[in-house]
Amino acid sequence: MEYISTRGKIGKIGFIEAFMMGLADDGGLLVPSEIPVISEATLKEWQSLSYQELVFAIFSHYTNGEIPEADLKAMIAASYGTFRHPEVTPVRRIRDDLYLLELFHGPTFAFKDIALQFMGQFYSYVANQTGKKIHILGATSGDTGASAIEGVKGKEGIKICILHPTGKVSKVQELQMTTVQDDNVLNLSVEGNFDDCQRMIKELFADLDFKSANHLAAINSINFVRILAQTVYYFYSYFQVSKATGKWEPVNFSVPTGNFGDIFAGYVAKRMGLPVGKLILATNENNILERFIHEGVYMPGDFRMTYSPSMDIQVASNFERYLYYVLDENAAEVERLMNQFKIEGEISIPEGAHLKVQAEFAAHGVGGQECLDTISDYQAKHDYLLDPHTACGVSAADRCSEEGEMTIALATAHPAKFDEAIRLCGIEQKFPAEIRVLFEKPQRQTFVDGKLEDVTKELVQFYNA
Structure with a gap:
C-alpha cells in the first residue's frame, strides 16, 4: 500500500512517511493509492476477533510491513489498555432498530481517544526508532x-x-487540556473560533520551510492514520449488531459531524466491503455539510456557538478527501476546486457527482432545541443520558432512517463533558471521579490574539526551548 495526495503532486510514499508528513506537501490530503476490498468470507472471520485483534487485521492491509508485527501488536495493546471497558467500544441496544456505539470509554471520555491513543504510541515509536524530534501541532474544537x-x-x-x-x-474540555502540567505540552487559547485555529494550522504545515525547521507533525484528522484507526469501530460495531440480530445485511451509521473525519472513516469502511447502508451526517446549526449533501454546494455560513461545541465547525478538513473520491480520483479537478474555494469561498460539484453523494449520504441539521429535546426524551423513555453531540446523531438517525432499517448511532462523548447542555434539560448527573478532580487542579495556558504571527512566535519559542 502506497499513499498519494488528493492534489496529485506527491508521488507514492510509504506508511510511516505518510504518517509523518501529515498534511501533504502539495497542500492536499494523503490517501491510499487504493482502498483494499475485504471479501465477505474474511469479514465473517473477523467477527470473532477482539477489538485489538481487529485493529491489527485492518492496519495490516495498510502498513506495508513497515512495522514489525510484534511492534505493531505492542502499540495496539498499549493504546487500548487504558480504556475502561474491556471491549474498548461496546455497543448498546436502545431499541430494536437503534444501537449506540459507545466511543467514550477512553482516558478523556471522547471518541478521539480511539485514534489518538494509538497515534501517541506511534509517534513515540517513530521517535525512538529514528532519534528525531517530533513536534506535534494541532487545533481542537474541544476533544x-x-x-x-x-x-x-x-x-x-x-x-x-x-x-x-x-x-x-x-469547561471540562478546557480543564482536560489545561490542567496537564508536563513541560512537553503547550496550550494556546486563541481569540476566534475553531475554523481560525484550523486555518492557521494548515498555513503553518503548508509553509514547508517552517514545517521542516520545526519538525512539525500532525495530530488532527488531516493525518490519514487517524482516519484509519477510526474505521475499526465501524467494523467492530457492525459485527456485534450482526451477532446480536443474527442478520448480515446493510446497517446505517449516524455520525455527529464537524470536520468530516469520523464519517469519512465510515465511508472508507464501506469501500472496504463493510455492508453499510446510509451514512447519516448529523450537524448542528453550523450546517455547511448538510447543505452540501442536499444541494451539492460547499459554502460556509455564519459561525454559531451551539450546545454541541465540538461540531461548531464551518470548514471541514476531511471534505477534500471525499471530494477526491466522488470526483473519481481526479486530482487536477480537486486542486482546481480547492483553489477556487480558497479564493471565492464556495464550490459546487457536477450533477452526476451530486447524485453519487446523495446515494451514499443522508443529512440532517439539528437545531439547539431539538438537541435538548432529544436528550430529555431519551433519558425519559430509555433511561439513557446522551451528550449533546450524540443527541444530534440520534435525532438525525430518527429522521433519516426508514422504517425497518437498522441504525448504529455513534455516541461520541460522555455527557459529563458537556454538563452545560445537560443542566438545561433539568437533568443532574454524577461526574466520573476522573472528571471531578479536574476542577481542583491549577490550569496552565497561554492566551494569544487570533493572528498567525502571534501563534508562530509562541510555537518557535516552545519548540526550540
Whole structure:
C-alpha cells in the first residue's frame, strides 16, 4: 500500500512517511493509492476477533510491513489498555432498530481517544526508532486537544502544542487540556473560533520551510492514520449488531459531524466491503455539510456557538478527501476546486457527482432545541443520558432512517463533558471521579490574539526551548 495526495503532486510514499508528513506537501490530503476490498468470507472471520485483534487485521492491509508485527501488536495493546471497558467500544441496544456505539470509554471520555491513543504510541515509536524530534501541532474544537495531549504527555522526544478557541469549548474540555502540567505540552487559547485555529494550522504545515525547521507533525484528522484507526469501530460495531440480530445485511451509521473525519472513516469502511447502508451526517446549526449533501454546494455560513461545541465547525478538513473520491480520483479537478474555494469561498460539484453523494449520504441539521429535546426524551423513555453531540446523531438517525432499517448511532462523548447542555434539560448527573478532580487542579495556558504571527512566535519559542 502506497499513499498519494488528493492534489496529485506527491508521488507514492510509504506508511510511516505518510504518517509523518501529515498534511501533504502539495497542500492536499494523503490517501491510499487504493482502498483494499475485504471479501465477505474474511469479514465473517473477523467477527470473532477482539477489538485489538481487529485493529491489527485492518492496519495490516495498510502498513506495508513497515512495522514489525510484534511492534505493531505492542502499540495496539498499549493504546487500548487504558480504556475502561474491556471491549474498548461496546455497543448498546436502545431499541430494536437503534444501537449506540459507545466511543467514550477512553482516558478523556471522547471518541478521539480511539485514534489518538494509538497515534501517541506511534509517534513515540517513530521517535525512538529514528532519534528525531517530533513536534506535534494541532487545533481542537474541544476533544482532539485533550485526547492528543493525553496520548503524548511526558513522552521523551515529543512536544505538543494545541490551539483551542477561547471560550468556545466546554469547561471540562478546557480543564482536560489545561490542567496537564508536563513541560512537553503547550496550550494556546486563541481569540476566534475553531475554523481560525484550523486555518492557521494548515498555513503553518503548508509553509514547508517552517514545517521542516520545526519538525512539525500532525495530530488532527488531516493525518490519514487517524482516519484509519477510526474505521475499526465501524467494523467492530457492525459485527456485534450482526451477532446480536443474527442478520448480515446493510446497517446505517449516524455520525455527529464537524470536520468530516469520523464519517469519512465510515465511508472508507464501506469501500472496504463493510455492508453499510446510509451514512447519516448529523450537524448542528453550523450546517455547511448538510447543505452540501442536499444541494451539492460547499459554502460556509455564519459561525454559531451551539450546545454541541465540538461540531461548531464551518470548514471541514476531511471534505477534500471525499471530494477526491466522488470526483473519481481526479486530482487536477480537486486542486482546481480547492483553489477556487480558497479564493471565492464556495464550490459546487457536477450533477452526476451530486447524485453519487446523495446515494451514499443522508443529512440532517439539528437545531439547539431539538438537541435538548432529544436528550430529555431519551433519558425519559430509555433511561439513557446522551451528550449533546450524540443527541444530534440520534435525532438525525430518527429522521433519516426508514422504517425497518437498522441504525448504529455513534455516541461520541460522555455527557459529563458537556454538563452545560445537560443542566438545561433539568437533568443532574454524577461526574466520573476522573472528571471531578479536574476542577481542583491549577490550569496552565497561554492566551494569544487570533493572528498567525502571534501563534508562530509562541510555537518557535516552545519548540526550540
